[in-house]
Structure formats: C-alpha cells, structure tokens
Amino acid sequence: MKVQDHGNNLIQLTYYGFVNVYLLREDDGFTLIDTALEGCARSIVQVARQFGQPIVRILLTHAHADHSGGLDAVHALVPDAQFVMPARDARFLSGDMSLDAGEPQDRLRGGWVIRKTAPDRLVQEGERVGSLEVIATPGHSPGHCSFLDLRDRTIIAGDAFQTMGGVAVSGTFKPLFPLVYYATWHKGLALASARKLRALEPSRLAVGHGRVLKEPLAAMDHVIAQAARKVEELEPRASSLAH
Ligand SMILES: [Zn+2]
Numbered sequence: 001m002k003v004q005d006h007g008n009n010l011i012q013l014t015y016y017g018f019v020n021v022y023l024l025r026e027d028d029g030f031t032l033i034d035t036a037l038e039g040c041a042r043s044i045v046q047v048a049r050q051f052g053q054p055i056v057r058i059l060l061t062h063a064h065a066d067h068s069g070g071l072d073a074v075h076a077l078v079p080d081a082q083f084v085m086p087a088r089d090a091r092f093l094s095g096d097m098s099l100d101a102g103e104p105q106d107r108l109r110g111g112w113v114i115r116k117t118a119p120d121r122l123v124q125e126g127e128r129v130g131s132l133e134v135i136a137t138p139g140h141s142p143g144h145c146s147f148l149d150l151r152d153r154t155i156i157a158g159d160a161f162q163t164m165g166g167v168a169v170s171g172t173f174k175p176l177f178p179l180v181y182y183a184t185w186h187k188g189l190a191l192a193s194a195r196k197l198r199a200l201e202p203s204r205l206a207v208g209h210g211r212v213l214k215e216p217l218a219a220m221d222h223v224i225a226q227a228a229r230k231v232e233e234l235e236p237r238a239s240s241l242a243h
Contacts, residue, residue: 022206067091
C-alpha cells in the first residue's frame with residue numbers, strides 16, 4: 001500500500017498497485033472516498049488515525065466492487081461515520097440491478113456486490129458533502145458521480161477517467177490497464193460526463209485507478225478528443241447526443 005499527499009486536503013492510498021481510495025481533510029475529520037476491497041479496511045482506518053483525524057464520512061463514486069468492496073468492513077471499524085451514496089447507484093448495492101425506462105438499456109458491466117451498510121444519506125447532482133459538490137457523471141455506471149472540492153477545484157473523478165496504463169476517458173480501451181474499459185456501461189454518456197468534468201476546469205484530477213494529475217486540462221482535452229473519435233466510429237448517434 002502506498003500513501004501520497006496532494007496539496008493540503010487530499011491523501012491518496014493505493015492498494016495492490018491499482019486501486020485508489022482518498023482521504024479528504026475536512027474541519028470535522030476525513031471524508032473517505034471509495035473503499036477498495038474488503039481486505040483494505042483495517043489499513044484505511046489506520047492511515048486516517050496516523051494522520052490524526054477520524055473518518056467521519058464514507059462516500060462512494062459508484063457501486064462497482066473495487067470501490068464498494070471495503071464498505072461494510074470500514075463501516076464496522078468506524079460505525080459512527082455517515083455513509084453517503086449517489087442515489088442511483090445505491091440501488092445496485094442493495095441488489096436491484098434494474099435499469100430505468102429513461103436510461104440506455106445497455107448491459108451492465110463490471111463487478112457488483114451487495115453491501116449491507118445502508119446509506120445514511122443519498123445524494124444527487126449539485127448537492128454538497130462537506131467541501132465537495134456532487135457532479136453526476138453517468139456512463140461508467142448509470143449513477144456514477146464525481147466530486148469537486150470547492151476549496152481548490154480538485155476533482156475526484158472515480159472511474160470517469162483513468163490514468164493507469166495511460167490517461168483515458170472511461171470506455172477507451174487501454175491495453176496496459178483495460179479494467180475500466182471492460183466495466184464501462186455506456187461510452188457515449190461517459191464521454192459527455194468527461195466533457196462536463198473538463199468544463200469545470202479542475203486544478204487536479206484524482207481517479208480510481210492511476211496517479212493523480214496536477215493541471216490536467218491539456219491531458220483531459222487530448223483524451224476527450226480521442227474518445228470522441230472512437231464513440232463516433234461506433235455509435236454516430238450517441239456521439240451527437242453527447243455534444
Ligand atoms: Zn474501478
């Protein structure tokens with residue numbers, strides 16, 4: 001496990017070399033963003049203690065197993081922490097794998113697990129969680145959300161982007177790290193979400209898999225253009241919708 005500091009508020013923990021979780025410093029303690037896998041829970045809680053603050057909130061970007069796997073085990077260690085979850089993906093955690101009528105009916109991909117920790121709070125686009133603003137970024141999963149730190153414009157983007165195996169928009173095939181590609185539900189929506197995050201002009205891009213990028217705009221522009229070309233080849237209509 002590797003620990004890296006980014007600015008004043010963000011601590012990145014990397015497990016097995018490829019799964020990130022983040023501890024975000026707030027006035028009342030840490031918000032833990034994503035929980036990796038079950039076996040990481042004790043270590044996550046220990047790192048927070050070493051940095052001198054309790055975990056007061058657990059927040060997930062989406063329901064996939066490599067982000068929600070540690071949820072129950074972390075929650076058992078810090079039972080007073082509030083569990084905050086994007087409303088749409090919360091259904092998957094309870095085992096409801098249905099798609100809504102208004103959603104693309106593409107097959108759900110990636111690993112899913114049922115977790116017993118029930119959300120204390122469900123959030124949607126535009127709501128605040130401490131210093132974070134919730135940004136709906138569907139595509140990788142139907143209810144995937146990213147989080148904008150309003151203090152310094154860091155974006156914690158979950159799997160809306162990846163930087164492992166090269167920077168990419170979710171759904172772009174990266175041979176050195178294809179996991180995000182294989183788990184992506186809808187490439188057209190993922191592209192639209194990537195553009196939405198770029199338009200927020202983040203100062204830092206923190207992702208679920210790979211290193212944190214500082215001043216990421218040029219890299220984001222580059223990979224958004226790449227993804228747009230691919231989506232256009234595959235689904236001309238989806239790409240015009242994504243504009
Ligand atoms: Zn992931």
